[in-house]
Amino acid sequence: MALISKETVDQIINAADIAEVVGDYVTLKKKGQNLWAPCPFHNEKSPSFSVAPAKGIYKCFGCGKAGNSVQFIMDLEGVSYVEALKHLAKKYGIEIAEEAPSPEKLKFQHDRDSQFILSDFAKDFYQNILHNHDQGQSIGLPYLKERGISLNTIKKFELGYSLESWDGLTKAALEKGFQEKFLEATGLTIFKEEGKKYDRFRARVMFPIHNVSGRTIGFGARTLKTNDKSTPKYLNSPESEIYHKSDVLYGxxxxxxxxxxxxxxxxxxxxxxxxxxxxxxxxxxxxxxxxxxxxxxxxxxxxxxxxxxxxxxxxxxxxxxxxxxxxxxxxxxxxxxxxxxxxxxxxxxxxxxxxxxxxxxxxxxxxxxxxxxxxxxxxxxxxxxxxxxxxxxxxxxxxxxxxxxxxxxxxxxxxxxxxxxxxxxxxxxxYNKIALQENKKQQNQQQPSRPNSGGRSNFPPLDEFDMAALEAEAEAAAYEDAEEEIDSEVQLLHRYEREILRLLLNYSDQTLPEGQNLAQYLFEQLEDIEFKTPGLAKLYAVISEKVQQGRFDIATYFIREETDTVLKSEAIDLLTQKYELSEAWAAHQIFVPKEVELLQYAADTSILRLKWRNVQAMIKENQDALQKETNIDEMMKLLQVAKALKNFEMEIAGALGIVVTR
The missing domain is CATH 3.40.1360.10 (Dna Topoisomerase Vi A Subunit; Chain: A, domain 2)
Structure with missing residues (x-):
């Protein structure tokens, strides 16, 4: 498949104003700096769908959908990234400049396109037979009308009729210049070894099958002959380069x-x-x-x-x-x-x-x-x-x-x-027996990469399992309790790591009073800190890499260039805010400092909170080690570490104004 050049992609994204793109589908109303509407992705009464024109992004605070103009088209139309770009290019009158693909890719794309074009030709051919040919008007249309299907619905689903002749479509396609290999590839024509060829679909009502973009990829066909028991009632297109029945749903x-x-x-x-x-x-x-x-x-x-x-x-x-x-x-x-x-x-x-x-x-x-x-x-x-x-x-x-x-x-x-x-x-x-069997099965499949495959089973891992019901329940309950305890421990850490990332994404290029920009300052202060939440750690690493390359327009990078959809979604979530200060406050002479005016304070506070939480985790690890240690010398060393960590914790707590530490 030919690639759209980066210059063209940039041109499309620059032209695709998020308010205009979203406004084609929903009615947006201004509230504060952003635009709001009922979400087009789920039913709701109170608008929770926000569009930020200044940042070029949307976010629904109800269902969580978020992205830029391209992602909006992908989400709403259910199309690929390239198809979304082409949709926007057409809207803004931008000519797609595509980079030349390799000869192999070019041939592959040419063959696929040829099959799409041929399928579309067949659809039009069958439609024409239904509406304008004697067989269609005398057999096909009366059947559909008998089933209560109106002319508008027939046209909406592009229904047709195939001739009773052996090669009506094949002959018409060859006359139009279509190659035999594509007639065979799409299954429209059946070829025999002795050189004979004939239409797969004959004397049937035709139901074109579309992909989510609306392109014809195959056909379903119903015979109207009731007296021929050897003829299957329904016949479908065979698997092809463009039609995989396991990936498609009719309608x-x-x-x-x-x-x-x-x-x-x-x-x-x-x-x-x-x-x-x-x-x-x-x-x-x-x-x-x-x-x-x-x-x-x-x-x-x-x-x-x-x-x-x-x-x-x-x-x-x-x-x-x-x-x-x-x-x-x-x-x-x-x-x-x-x-x-x-x-x-x-x-x-x-x-x-x-x-x-x-x-x-x-x-x-x-x-x-x-x-x-x-x-x-x-x-x-x-x-x-x-x-x-x-x-x-x-x-x-x-x-x-x-x-x-x-x-x-x-x-x-x-x-x-x-x-x-x-x-x-x-x-x-x-249930626990089934869970045990499934876990054993998955563990056997993971050999020799045990014990950790990086994934998670659908079933709770029941390590020491007895077939008796009470012991099985006890193991399951213990697992659930442990999981809840872990969740409560990581909750604060997750919150503080997210806050650092929020500041980086929103203000990375802002200059602090001391002359350093925010991104450089945060990375310098957190040099020895390791992010522990997996998804956030990856996001932090990507931002760090971009800053080291001298790039500080972090928000722009994630909105426009990042290809990892999970990272992009997380970043956009951190770039959006559900609430804004009312403009009426200023009218009543009530002035509240904006966050951008207090960045040094916000940065220092966030750094201290994250360090404080990490020190607490280190204290817990130290306590666990002390409980297990039996060597006196090692215990003394651990006690010295514990004292130093406690002093550091109290120092940070004092700076944060925390009287009682957790």
Missing amino acids: MFQAKQAIRMADVCYMTEGYLDVISLHQGGIENVVASSGTSLTENQIKLISRYTKNITVLYDGDAAGIKASLRGTDLILEAGLNVDVVIFPPGEDPDSYIRKVGDNAFREYIKSEAKDFVSFKTELLAKEAKDNPVKKAEAIREVVQSIAKIPDSIKRSVFLQRCSSLFGIDEQVLISE
């Missing part, structure tokens, strides 16, 4: 904005389910197109919402088969609800039967969280059969074990206990 391009605004995604099975619901005004809906749900499809949904409601038809066998894939949603940390339609109904047929309003009410009244639904379903099937009941309980607990959030796990275990009428402690014991 996501049309639904993404509605999903974000509703903060829930309805998941269905078929193309017509999506289309009928859209026509009924329910646009936050996508389809898996009959395939099992994949991790990449879940990640795609999670760009826009953390809530999924799966809409099942009344086929019990189909529901049970789908339950296995839905565990992936739980494992990804998303919330899953389930709605079952009456026997013989699916979302398409039901909305046509009862209408839009009744359909919405049905979803609202019938939605159940996935774990409760699965528990009720399996409990009903097991009835009084103890063996089936035991299997059902184990299966439900396995689903609950997928949930990364410990509080949610606990709530669902209680719910499962109530529905099955079984002691909650037994379920906890079963």
Whole structure:
């Protein structure tokens, strides 16, 4: 893929005024120095979405989304960095200057582009057949109208019809100059060894499949022949360079904005389910197109919402088969609800039967969280059969074990206990067994890199584990208590490290009264201090590197150039503030010093607080060492260190005005 030159990227970012870019999507109102609006990424009544024109950034204090103009387009449109740049370049009339790629990359991009162009040609070809050809007008259109699909909806989803002839599309594409290799690569044409070639899709209603940017990447096709049992009802494009069915959800391009605004995604099975619901005004809906749900499809949904409601038809066998894939949603940390339609109904047929309003009410009244639904379903099937009941309980607990959030796990275990009428402690014991098995499995996979892989299991690490329920619970409780204690210890350190970084990001190039700039002064005073919070330590290291290179426009670097999205998000979070002093204070002759006027005090105070916290940590380490030490000479040395550290702690505490140290 050709690269956009740095000069062009800079030109785009300079031109892309954050207020104008965001203003295309939401109505901004000025309050203080910043602009505010209801967040476009989640539903809210009180505006918590702030735009800082002077810094060129946005930040939602509700959902946490933050970034510059490019990131805003990426977040809102669900596109890549390059696609966002091209979007802004088009808006501001900037010609994209791309650096020449290698011959290999050039060929790869050329082949992909050719497949996109051919797919788009096929989409237009099928649309033209539907609306203007005898076969489309006599077969395709009547079927769609019979299914209650309006002409506007047909055009919105770019539906079409394929000719019954063997090579209608192939012949038209070759006449237009498209190469055979791309007809084969996209799967539009099937080539036989003896040189024969024919259209993959013939005499079918065509459903173009789009990526999130709206480009046609493949097709789903439905036959209208009911008397030919050898012909599959639905036929899809094969995997290609541009179409990977495990990464795509039908209707996501049309639904993404509605999903974000509703903060829930309805998941269905078929193309017509999506289309009928859209026509009924329910646009936050996508389809898996009959395939099992994949991790990449879940990640795609999670760009826009953390809530999924799966809409099942009344086929019990189909529901049970789908339950296995839905565990992936739980494992990804998303919330899953389930709605079952009456026997013989699916979302398409039901909305046509009862209408839009009744359909919405049905979803609202019938939605159940996935774990409760699965528990009720399996409990009903097991009835009084103890063996089936035991299997059902184990299966439900396995689903609950997928949930990364410990509080949610606990709530669902209680719910499962109530529905099955079984002691909650037994379920906890079963969960711990599953956790142990999973941890052992992960540890075996990590060999020989044990003991620390740098990651974290979905399950609490239960080191000394006994299969008895009470001992298992004790181990789990001990782990949770230790984790809470660690959290309380690091809380202050995290706060003080963040404050240093906030000052660096906002005022790194400001000159202090003594003539030094703030960044140089802070790094000089903190030369012997090591940041201990992992994410903040990395951010501190990057800032240090830039300052050593003589670069002090730290905020600009992170807003415009940093490519690590986690670091960028953390930096922008530190660059934004939720509250401002009211302008009315000045009108009433109430003047409050601005932070920039008190930078020396802010810097010194922040340095002392961080050092104070680090000294306290050193005192604790020294005390722990003393308790373990048995050698008298070593104990005396540790006591001398303890005295020196305590004196230093009191000295810092005095400077900070702290009477009683913690």
